[in-house]
Amino acid sequence: MMALETRALTIGYRRRRGNIVLARDLDLQLGRGSLVGILGANGVGKSTLLRTLACMQAPLAGQVLLDGEEAARMLPLDVARRLCIVLTAAPQASLLNGYALVALGRYPHSDWLGRLSKSDHAQVAWALQAVGATDLAEQRVSQLSDGQRQKLMIARALTQDCPLMLLDEPTAFLDYPRRLETLRLLRRLTRDADRAVLVCTHELDLALRYCDELWLMNESGMKVGSPAAVLRDGSLSETFGIDNFSFAANHNKNDRLRGRSYRLWAVQDSNL
Amino acid sequence: MLRPPRLPIVLSAWQGREYAGAKPLLLVALALLMCLLLMLSLALGSASIPLEQIIATLLGGEAENAAWTNIVLKFRLPKTLTAMLAGMALGVSGLLMQTYFRNPLAEPFVLGVSSGASLGVALVVLGAGTAGGILLAGQNLAGDLLLTAAAGLGAALTMTLVLLVAARIPNGVTLLILGLMFGYLVAALVSLLLYFALPERIQAYINWTFGSFSGVTSQQLPILTLIVVAGLLLAAAQVKPLNALLLSEDYARSLGVPMRQTRLGIVLATALLVSAVTAFCGPIAFIGIAVPHICRGLLSSSDHRLLLPGTILAGACVALAAGLIAELPGSNIVLPLNVVTALMGAPVVMLVVLRQARGLS
Numbered sequence: 001m002m003a004l005e006t007r008a009l010t011i012g013y014r015r016r017r018g019n020i021v022l023a024r025d026l027d028l029q030l031g032r033g034s035l036v037g038i039l040g041a042n043g044v045g046k047s048t049l050l051r052t053l054a055c056m057q058a059p060l061a062g063q064v065l066l067d068g069e070e071a072a073r074m075l076p077l078d079v080a081r082r083l084c085i086v087l088t089a090a091p092q093a094s095l096l097n098g099y100a101l102v103a104l105g106r107y108p109h110s111d112w113l114g115r116l117s118k119s120d121h122a123q124v125a126w127a128l129q130a131v132g133a134t135d136l137a138e139q140r141v142s143q144l145s146d147g148q149r150q151k152l153m154i155a156r157a158l159t160q161d162c163p164l165m166l167l168d169e170p171t172a173f174l175d176y177p178r179r180l181e182t183l184r185l186l187r188r189l190t191r192d193a194d195r196a197v198l199v200c201t202h203e204l205d206l207a208l209r210y211c212d213e214l215w216l217m218n219e220s221g222m223k224v225g226s227p228a229a230v231l232r233d234g235s236l237s238e239t240f241g242i243d244n245f246s247f248a249a250n251h252n253k254n255d256r257l258r259g260r261s262y263r264l265w266a267v268q269d270s271n272l
Numbered sequence: 273m274l275r276p277p278r279l280p281i282v283l284s285a286w287q288g289r290e291y292a293g294a295k296p297l298l299l300v301a302l303a304l305l306m307c308l309l310l311m312l313s314l315a316l317g318s319a320s321i322p323l324e325q326i327i328a329t330l331l332g333g334e335a336e337n338a339a340w341t342n343i344v345l346k347f348r349l350p351k352t353l354t355a356m357l358a359g360m361a362l363g364v365s366g367l368l369m370q371t372y373f374r375n376p377l378a379e380p381f382v383l384g385v386s387s388g389a390s391l392g393v394a395l396v397v398l399g400a401g402t403a404g405g406i407l408l409a410g411q412n413l414a415g416d417l418l419l420t421a422a423a424g425l426g427a428a429l430t431m432t433l434v435l436l437v438a439a440r441i442p443n444g445v446t447l448l449i450l451g452l453m454f455g456y457l458v459a460a461l462v463s464l465l466l467y468f469a470l471p472e473r474i475q476a477y478i479n480w481t482f483g484s485f486s487g488v489t490s491q492q493l494p495i496l497t498l499i500v501v502a503g504l505l506l507a508a509a510q511v512k513p514l515n516a517l518l519l520s521e522d523y524a525r526s527l528g529v530p531m532r533q534t535r536l537g538i539v540l541a542t543a544l545l546v547s548a549v550t551a552f553c554g555p556i557a558f559i560g561i562a563v564p565h566i567c568r569g570l571l572s573s574s575d576h577r578l579l580l581p582g583t584i585l586a587g588a589c590v591a592l593a594a595g596l597i598a599e600l601p602g603s604n605i606v607l608p609l610n611v612v613t614a615l616m617g618a619p620v621v622m623l624v625v626l627r628q629a630r631g632l633s
Contacts, residue, residue, distance in 0.1 A: 054526060056522060056525060056526070075528075075530075076525065076528045076529065076530050076531075077528035078528075079526075079528065080526060080527050080528030081528070083526075084526065085522075085523070085526045087520075087522060087523065091518070091519045091520050091523065095294075095568060095572060095573050095574035096518065096573075096574050096575070097289075097290070097292050097293050099289040099290050099292065100290035100291070100575060101519075103290045104515060104516060104518075104519065104527065105527070107512070107516055107527040107528060107529070108527060108528040110512075112509075112512060113511060113512060113577060114511070114512040114515055114577070116287075116290065118287075121287050121289075137289055137292070138289065138292040138293060140293065160527070
């Protein structure tokens with residue numbers, strides 16, 4: 001069964017004078033153990049798609065299925081047990097320490113006061129170790145860097161214990177090594193913890209390198225394919241639709257990620 | 273769904289870590305301080321009464337001096353209990369507003385409930401015909417009751433309006449701006465009434481805006497207690513969603529917080545607490561904005577499981593202390609309550625905020 005599935009999903013915004021449609025009739029599937037990247041130019045509707053999939057926004061038409069069940073018919077708590085999110089900006093949450101922040105992920109599983117049971121503590125401790133943030137447990141969240149905070153937010157999402165994780169440009173405020181680290185971490189989670197991870201990103205090269213599948217969004221619709229395939233058939237260049245630019249892939253046999261050895265080598269500008 | 277944690281984890285090393293750095297024991301200190309202030313508030317005033325006499329009176333006995341029994345039971349006990357209830361209510365509603373709007377400047381009055389109350393009072397005091405004027409001129413019980421009723425009615429009407437709006441709009445910022453604008457609107461109407469009112473009526477209105485804990489009789493006290501306890505219980509039921517709201521409304525929703533219900537719960541609790549206090553004590557400034565900051569500073573935590581009991585205790589302490597100082601024990605002068613709360617509270621908040629800023633940098 002797919003962690004996430006959409007049927008004839010049309011996304012956009014309701015307006016009094018006609019709806020604004022960003023994409024229509026999407027039939028998408030995302031299974032456990034795979035890392036999928038959503039790529040597309042600014043304003044094409046990546047975040048809207050993500051918000052619709054996360055049930056934070058109603059679709060214009062069609063359905064979102066989580067574990068085979070229709071999300072629109074679920075209670076907020078049932079949705080929270082099936083999917084978790086990480087947003088672009090990590091909150092400042094003034095006086096919480098790292099541990100308390102991550103423990104908030106246990107919300108859908110804890111009692112009315114949010115008290116933590118032994119298994120909750122085990123989950124939190126595990127998540128902190130999984131993202132390599134154990135040393136942040138007792139530090140004030142407000143004193144951490146953006147990268148550290150985002151790590152904690154990913155750990156928080158992990159403790160929510162859901163099969164599906166949705167991330168909206170989680171690396172936007174991070175420096176390059178931290179971006180690399182984040183994508184690597186997400187990939188590791190799909191492999192080690194059997195999660196389905198969907199990440200909306202502008203990091204073309206990282207997405208090409210680490211994702212199992214890419215969902216390319218442009219005005220004419222959605223194109224789905226493996227990184228190698230979308231590079232080969234030119235749909236990547238088409239998605240970003242800039243004249244005089246081309247993407248070139250480099251095939252490196254020694255790349256550590258075997259079978260994923262296509263990566264963006266250079267963006268070539270023929271005007272230079 | 274997640275495979276069980278695979279690394280060996282010593283749980284004892286992790287349990288309770290969510291409170292690391294916080295100081296929950298200070299809650300006990302706050303409770304003790306509240307008891308101390310409670311006794312002082314009964315003992316001190318224009319006449320000081322020995323502590324053992326007060327305890328004897330409270331236990332149902334008679335004090336050596338019959339006048340003392342009378343003073344304690346008829347005047348100081350209702351006043352003290354009113355101060356405690358008002359402090360608790362304002363502290364907690366301030367906390368609810370600051371967390372919900374994620375704004376450190378939010379206070380109980382941002383929803384416009386107390387503006388509604390002040391309009392009710394202004395209409396009665398300034399706008400009413402001679403009947404109202406005669407009632408008030410005598411400063412008698414009926415006049416007091418009329419004021420309480422007018423304030424209560426104004427607050428309740430505003431509360432209904434705010435709840436209707438809160439059920440329909442999707443986010444906090446809009447609610448905040450609407451509440452503020454409503455406040456300005458009402459302030460303008462009150463100014464208009466003041467502009468055309470007779471000077472002695474204006475004085476009566478201004479007296480109400482000073483705030484006071486001594487207007488509540490022992491007959492009215494159960495009503496105030498009932499509403500405040502209901503409001504506090506409703507607030508306590510929101511503790512878990514409030515913690516999730518520390519992240520953001522989007523994150524809270526993704527954690528399964530039913531946002532509409534939670535928003536209505538928070539707004540209803542605040543409106544109940546604020547309208548009860550404003551109706552019985554007038555618009556008491558400052559406690560609502562100051563107490564949550566003092567609590568966060570003292571307990572060094574944002575966790576509402578600590579902050580809610582903290583603001584209840586600290587709110588009571590601050591209100592009792594303000595009431596005590598306003599009486600100027602040993603003298604016959606009584607200062608306006610709002611003068612004392614701000615004079616006393618502003619420096620404390622400045623200190624707390626500066627200390628936090630230093631700690632963070």
